[in-house]
Amino acid sequence: MVGSQRCENAELKKGPWTPEEDQKLLAYIEEHGHGSWRALPGKAGLQRCGKSCRLRWTNYLRPDIKRGKFSLQEEQTIIQLHALLGNRWSAIARHLPKRTDNEIKNYWNTHLKKRLDKMGIDPVTHKPKSNVFGLSSGQEKDVATLSHVAQWESARLEAEARLVRKASPLLLSNPPPQSQPCSSINHIPNKAAVSRPQCLDVLKAWQGVVLGMFTLATGGSSLESPTSTLSFTENIPLPVPKDSGIFLGNSKSGITELAPNIHGSCKLGGMTKEPDASTSQWECIDEELNNQMPVQSVVTMEKLDNDSMEMQGMASSRELNEDAAIGNVMEGVLADISVPNFESQLNTFIDGSFGDNVEDNRNYWNSLLNFTDGSPSPSRIFSTYANLAL
DNA sequence: AAAGAAGCCAACCGCCCATCC
DNA sequence: GGGATGGGCGGTTGGCTTCTT
Structure with a gap:
């Protein structure tokens, strides 16, 4: 892949987006649409690569994104879909309106995976783990x-x-x-x-x-x-x-x-x-x-x-x-x-x-x-x- | 109160595929 | 047909926040 796609240009900014940058990106897309992401930063006056703009938009700024805590039903859906689909986050995200694959992936890695693990369920296979690690009697019953x-x-x-x-x-x-x-x-x-x-x-x-x-x-x-x-x-x-x-x-x-x-x-x-x-x-x-x-x-x-x-x-x-x-x-x-x-x-x-x-x-x-x-x-x-x- | 540990998540990386020319 | 490009995707990182000792 070419360097420009990897955002390797030293003059381009990386790291967290500032509110000003967000505003520029939002304003530009609202008026013109995103069109070519590669051309967008220059037109919008942003010192970012197109890919960074695209990710910021799709994962954060898009107006149809729901942010905040996942509901119980959403959690259940993620667990069940993960059992079926594995780490296919985009496929899982299609079944969770207004949630991004990145958000679901993060939520899985930081919350759900650990919970399943605590329950004695292998978060990869979704199968109960063997008791070699010494489950409590209650956990054994759950499993x-x-x-x-x-x-x-x-x-x-x-x-x-x-x-x-x-x-x-x-x-x-x-x-x-x-x-x-x-x-x-x-x-x-x-x-x-x-x-x-x-x-x-x-x-x-x-x-x-x-x-x-x-x-x-x-x-x-x-x-x-x-x-x-x-x-x-x-x-x-x-x-x-x-x-x-x-x-x-x-x-x-x-x-x-x-x-x-x-x-x-x-x-x-x-x-x-x-x-x-x-x-x-x-x-x-x-x-x-x-x-x-x-x-x-x-x-x-x-x-x-x-x-x-x-x-x-x-x-x-x-x-x-x-x-x-x-x-x-x-x-x-x-x-x-x-x-x-x-x-x-x-x-x-x-x-x-x-x-x-x-x-x-x-x-x-x-x-x-x-x-x-x-x-x-x-x-x-x-x-x-x-x-x-x- | 302070320092280190753990948690969290936005952002990045690199690979892949589809499309265009 | 093949290189260039755009965009999607899953995995990983790094820095900020919260928790624990």
Whole structure:
């Protein structure tokens, strides 16, 4: 790289910005925009290099920056996203409106990393550390609980990946002629030819996709490192009883609008949960998963992502940003399901959610992040637990 | 009260990638 | 195609502030 980009010119000022310099930079950008950062210092009368001006603007002077203490929810989000994304601060910052990557990075390094460490959690892998350093009994309990939550969530993710892999190809095959028609998915073409088991597979696929999406969106409370390895076992019980419907919509998230016709009631222990109470819907899913999931398994969202993509012949999620990855997985699965109505609605949803408008995208992510509030999802459980433990 | 330690965070560094010419 | 440039990114530094002894 050339010297000028490194700000090596001896005549250029370094170090803390003075209020006068800030004012000059602000005034210039407000009037002219920043344009070329390299040319800006000269035009604005600043003895700084362009890069220094750019950093000062993006990290401090920009009017849409929120400064000050991080809220509890922001802390939770950072921890969860860090578990999923690692030190990809800019990616994490995209999910925290008005916070800069630099601010989040500093906050992590000075606060959150130490807190996790005190809790006995490795801040790099987000896994509980071994007790070789002598944890107190209380810390051991904390770690054990976190470990359980992590295992539980991992198992859930594993099942979701498996469901997506299994269900979609099945939907492309010809249904057995003697199958019972499905009554709960009335918008699928040739519905008379679709068997009830296949209907369930649609539901399961959707459950996997939708839950997977939320898991990604919320950081998923996955305590696994993005670089963790996967160990699938093929004999995992399906999380949904064959005679049970699963409601996939949620009034908070707007998914009801996306999938208005595939919801049904959720049966649990002889009690039917109606789909009008969003919390109950997710209680249904979470309880079912909690009751039936094995806890000894390791999976990561990245792997889920990759498996889903592999199924669709897509590029690895490593090669895509996480937003696009989610969109592609959903698009791919929907293409397989071959439900035009779903596909068009999903496309609308994705178009609106992953567009060029940064603010809209932020709002979308916020709506997803808010999704777990009041819900006993693993994310919520983890957050609540983390609050108590921190 | 003072000195050293620890915490904190804005700013910098250097690498990388995309785009332009 | 390849060099120049702009800009993004994660890691690190240095100086100021706060805490502890």
